Structures are given as C-alpha cells and as structure tokens.
Amino acid sequence: MIEVEYAQLVDRLKTAIDREELVTATISQPRSKSSDLRRVKLKPVLLKETYHIQFEYQYERVMKHKNLLRDEAMQELVALLDSFRQGQFQLKSSDVQFQLSKKFKVTFKERQTTAKQVQLTHNREKQYVLPLHEPVPFLIRLGVQSEDGNVKRQKYDKFKQINRFLEFIEDSIKHLPTDRTIRILDFGSGKSYLTFALYHFLHEMKGYDVHITGLDLKKEVIEECAGIARDLGYERLEFLVGDINEYEGESAVDMVVTLHACDVATDMALARAVRWGAKVILSVPCCQKELNRQLDAKPLDVMLQHGLIKERFASLATDSIRAELLGFVGYEAQLLEFIDMEHTPKNILIRAFFTNREASAEERARYMAFKSLLGADPFLERELSDRLVFPAKEDVK
Ligand SMILES: C[S@@+](CC[C@H](N)C(=O)[O-])C[C@H]1O[C@@H](n2cnc3c(N)ncnc32)[C@H](O)[C@@H]1O
Structure with missing residues (x-):
C-alpha cells in the first residue's frame, strides 16, 4: 500500500x-x-x-x-x-x-x-412478480418487507422463493376454471408466506374469484395467520388446523400446492389432490426419509455406502417415483428447478397438470423394474393403489 x-x-x-x-x-x-x-x-x-x-x-x-x-x-x-x-x-x-x-x-x-x-x-428487479420496493401489506405483516416496502436482508431468500412460486402459478392459470370460484389448498402451509402470496397474486393482483385454504398441524401458527388474513380483509383466505391425511373438508379442488411439507406429508397431499381431481399440482418436497429407510439395492452400493449420497439419491428417486405415479393417474408431471441451489438445496418442484393421459404398458413396466431394483414400497403408490394398474410381476423383465 x-x-x-x-x-x-x-x-x-x-x-x-x-x-x-x-x-x-x-x-x-x-x-x-x-x-x-x-x-x-x-x-x-x-x-x-x-x-x-x-x-x-x-x-x-x-x-x-x-x-x-x-x-x-x-x-x-x-x-x-x-x-x-x-x-x-x-x-x-x-x-x-x-x-x-x-x-x-x-x-x-x-x-x-x-x-x-x-x-x-x-x-433484474422487474422480473419479480411482486414489486421489490413497493410495500405489499402481507409481506410487511409476515416480516419480509419493512414498512417502507424494502425487503429485509435476512428475508431475501424467502422473497425470491415466493416470487419463483408465483411464476409457476402464473404459468398454471390457464389450467384453472374461469366460470366459478377457483378452489385452492395449501397443505403444510406453516407460516403461510405462500398462501398469502397466492391470495394476493390471484385475487388482489389478477382479480380471480378464489377460495384458498392453508392447512397445518400447528395451532398457534394457524391462529396467527388467520388473524393476519382478517386484518388484511382477505375474506376468501382461510386457515385451518389439521392433518393432511385426515382432512375431509372437500369433494373437489382445482389446485393443490405444498412447499416443503416434510417427508410423506408431500405424498399425502399428492394423494389427496389426485382424489379431488385437482387440475394443477405444484409441490416442492422437503426432506425424504421413507425411501432412505427402504433402499436395498446391491448394484448401487458404490453410491449408497455414503450417507450423503444415499440421502440425495433417495430424494431424487422419490421425486421421480412421484412424477411417474402421477403420470399413471392422468397427469402430465414434470420435475423442474424451483430455485437455485444457492438459496436452498430443496429445489425440485413437481408440477403436474391433469390431462387424462394414458400411461403406456412400457412406462408401467419400467416403473415396476425401478421399484424392484431399489426395494422401494412408496407411500404414494399405496395411497393410490385402487387407481393403479400394473403388469403382472412375471411380465416385468
Ligand atoms: C417446513 S414447513 C413449511 C411451511 C411452509 N409451507 C413454508 O414453506 O414456509 C412444513 C410444514 O408442514 C406441516 N406439516 C407436516 N406434516 C403435516 C401434516 N401431516 N398435516 C398438516 N401439516 C403438516 C408442519 O407443521 C410445517 O408447518
């Protein structure tokens, strides 16, 4: 110097x-x-x-x-x-x-x-669905923005995550009905950043007639969210305490979303969505424990001997299985990058649109072979067993 x-x-x-x-x-x-x-x-x-x-x-x-x-x-x-x-x-x-x-x-x-x-x-600011510097009431209430509309530093990742999710919602709108109220469920809504964002985007920004429910096991968190929705005058946004697996309040739902619903909670939500005939499913899974416990695949031991690799493999295989199973019950399902790895490693989004597609016998056989290689017994398959048809074991090469 x-x-x-x-x-x-x-x-x-x-x-x-x-x-x-x-x-x-x-x-x-x-x-x-x-x-x-x-x-x-x-x-x-x-x-x-x-x-x-x-x-x-x-x-x-x-x-x-x-x-x-x-x-x-x-x-x-x-x-x-x-x-x-x-x-x-x-x-x-x-x-x-x-x-x-x-x-x-x-x-x-x-x-x-x-x-x-x-x-x-x-x-890049203009690329966000929600404005970066303008006060958005729900973002202020949830502590993402300060009163003057600036995003708080430690909430930047959350802000990006919400916006990314809204981009997927924007792309999905064309699959939703326009002649009646759109029914949406957010399973495992937690602090409900996403649920509020959905309501704000679809109802306040786009003017759609929606009825959105956030469901979670945590009573206190849900009560707080319900209070915020009341304060903001979000009349068609409700919050309920409950277990995804026991939730019976619906006969038909148009869209089911989940963001980081732990382990098989994601599968429970997917199974519910299928039964209610949801046209759109957007689901970002969370930790994956079920397949990690089941995995028994000698040919893959070179990978699976390493705990970290096994964990990642189990997650990737589980999401592939989920997409495949959705494909067997009429959905076009894709696995997409939700948000870059810099922000969260939980970055796969399952996007499925109901098109009433027919899966081929090859796809079904391919799935059976994959499952058998891994020793997998997927929760989602068990949940949807009455709707799934597979070739007989002896026909699977
Ligand atoms: C990791 S948090 C994610 C919360 C929120 N979706 C978000 O991304 O900010 C997972 C949430 O799923 C909820 N959850 C887990 N299993 C559930 C179940 N069986 N029924 C309802 N909620 C569940 C938990 O209480 C928790 O709030």
Missing part, C-alpha cells in the same frame, strides 16, 4: 467509471459506529441499454438499491467516501484497494490482474 493524495484516489475511481472498467466493488467500514448502513456494493447494469452503476446499500436489516448514470454514480461514490474507510474495486484488468484514515489520508494499492469479463446484467 502506498500513500496517495485524496484527489488522486477520486481521479482513479472516476477514470474507472468513465471507461466502464468496473466489475464489482465494495465500500465498507463505516466511519460512524452507530451507522445503520454497513456496506455498499457496486456493479454495472444496463437499463434501457444505457450503462448505469447499481448501488446496493446493505443496512442492518434491509437492502436498498439505486441505479445511477455515470456522473451521478461518481457524485454518490465521493459522498460515500465521506462516510466509509475502506474500498475494494475489481476492475477489468486490476484490483484496487484503499483505506481512508480519520483525517482522510489515503493508502492505496493497485495490482494488475488478468483481464476480467464485465458482466453487464440487465436490471
């Missing part, structure tokens, strides 16, 4: 911004210990095909963003140098590091690096 004049530092940063050299930067170490703003991250973004710098302000509890044109960005950067003591800039072909002392003396280092790629991402 060498000492340089403050003006030299500002000059270097200005050149970097003017020449679009910035890859990413972090300004940290607030001068004031009481500052709520902890650090600011910078990256270039394209907005309407124009170069901007995005400032991400990381506060104690929330994050805020601002996209600024070059000149405004430079002014903002100089203002930040008044309040922070450290900067790290990754530029196209160098890394810049600096420290500012109490009296604004600058120690500075620039190290040449191999050329880096400048990722000019388009502004």
Whole structure:
C-alpha cells in the first residue's frame, strides 16, 4: 500500500467509471459506529441499454438499491467516501484497494490482474412478480418487507422463493376454471408466506374469484395467520388446523400446492389432490426419509455406502417415483428447478397438470423394474393403489 493524495484516489475511481472498467466493488467500514448502513456494493447494469452503476446499500436489516448514470454514480461514490474507510474495486484488468484514515489520508494499492469479463446484467428487479420496493401489506405483516416496502436482508431468500412460486402459478392459470370460484389448498402451509402470496397474486393482483385454504398441524401458527388474513380483509383466505391425511373438508379442488411439507406429508397431499381431481399440482418436497429407510439395492452400493449420497439419491428417486405415479393417474408431471441451489438445496418442484393421459404398458413396466431394483414400497403408490394398474410381476423383465 502506498500513500496517495485524496484527489488522486477520486481521479482513479472516476477514470474507472468513465471507461466502464468496473466489475464489482465494495465500500465498507463505516466511519460512524452507530451507522445503520454497513456496506455498499457496486456493479454495472444496463437499463434501457444505457450503462448505469447499481448501488446496493446493505443496512442492518434491509437492502436498498439505486441505479445511477455515470456522473451521478461518481457524485454518490465521493459522498460515500465521506462516510466509509475502506474500498475494494475489481476492475477489468486490476484490483484496487484503499483505506481512508480519520483525517482522510489515503493508502492505496493497485495490482494488475488478468483481464476480467464485465458482466453487464440487465436490471433484474422487474422480473419479480411482486414489486421489490413497493410495500405489499402481507409481506410487511409476515416480516419480509419493512414498512417502507424494502425487503429485509435476512428475508431475501424467502422473497425470491415466493416470487419463483408465483411464476409457476402464473404459468398454471390457464389450467384453472374461469366460470366459478377457483378452489385452492395449501397443505403444510406453516407460516403461510405462500398462501398469502397466492391470495394476493390471484385475487388482489389478477382479480380471480378464489377460495384458498392453508392447512397445518400447528395451532398457534394457524391462529396467527388467520388473524393476519382478517386484518388484511382477505375474506376468501382461510386457515385451518389439521392433518393432511385426515382432512375431509372437500369433494373437489382445482389446485393443490405444498412447499416443503416434510417427508410423506408431500405424498399425502399428492394423494389427496389426485382424489379431488385437482387440475394443477405444484409441490416442492422437503426432506425424504421413507425411501432412505427402504433402499436395498446391491448394484448401487458404490453410491449408497455414503450417507450423503444415499440421502440425495433417495430424494431424487422419490421425486421421480412421484412424477411417474402421477403420470399413471392422468397427469402430465414434470420435475423442474424451483430455485437455485444457492438459496436452498430443496429445489425440485413437481408440477403436474391433469390431462387424462394414458400411461403406456412400457412406462408401467419400467416403473415396476425401478421399484424392484431399489426395494422401494412408496407411500404414494399405496395411497393410490385402487387407481393403479400394473403388469403382472412375471411380465416385468
Ligand atoms: C417446513 S414447513 C413449511 C411451511 C411452509 N409451507 C413454508 O414453506 O414456509 C412444513 C410444514 O408442514 C406441516 N406439516 C407436516 N406434516 C403435516 C401434516 N401431516 N398435516 C398438516 N401439516 C403438516 C408442519 O407443521 C410445517 O408447518
């Protein structure tokens, strides 16, 4: 590190911004210990095909963003140098590091690096179904947003998860009735982020006539959710305490959703959905224990001897079995990536639309062979046994 004049530092940063050299930067170490703003991250973004710098302000509890044109960005950067003591800039072909002392003396280092790629991402905010900076009443009540509409830092993953789920809902709407109330059940709704999001999106944003029920075993959580729904005036959103497997309140349901319903709770929900003739099933499973216990497949021991691999294998095999079984009772079922692994390892979404498809004899035989290889006796198959037809064992090669 060498000492340089403050003006030299500002000059270097200005050149970097003017020449679009910035890859990413972090300004940290607030001068004031009481500052709520902890650090600011910078990256270039394209907005309407124009170069901007995005400032991400990381506060104690929330994050805020601002996209600024070059000149405004430079002014903002100089203002930040008044309040922070450290900067790290990754530029196209160098890394810049600096420290500012109490009296604004600058120690500075620039190290040449191999050329880096400048990722000019388009502004991603508009891709969220729910607005990122506008207050949404249910998100505030559930503690995802603060009163001013900013998403709380520690709730960012939840916010993304909710939005991703709503993207799938948006794609599924065409399978739902338009001439009557759409009946939706969220099984294992827990704190009910998703249930509220569904209601907000379908009823408040899209104007659909819906009746949504969130069901969970936890009485206190359900009572709290029911209170929030009442406060928000969400009249067609109800919350019930109960067990998925014993829930008998329906004769027909249009859509069943589950998000992280543990172990076979997901299967119970799928079986219920099938019996009620749900046109749409969206289910993100959770931990998987049933097949993990049953697995007995010598040819796979090279994998299954490792606990971690066995656990993942059991989950993947279970979801494949679920999709296959849904395919045998008239559904087009797909396994899709729910959200990237960075946010949660539970990232497979089972999406099934009822099309009354006929499964072929080959598919059924293939399933039987797979099950027999694993030594599996799936809960969902047992639940749907009266609706499933399989070839005789001796016909399965
Ligand atoms: C991991 S939490 C997920 C909650 C919520 N869907 C979410 O993603 O925020 C799983 C929830 O499923 C509920 N659950 C598990 N088994 C259930 C069952 N048999 N009947 C009803 N709810 C169940 C649990 O009480 C828990 O709240």
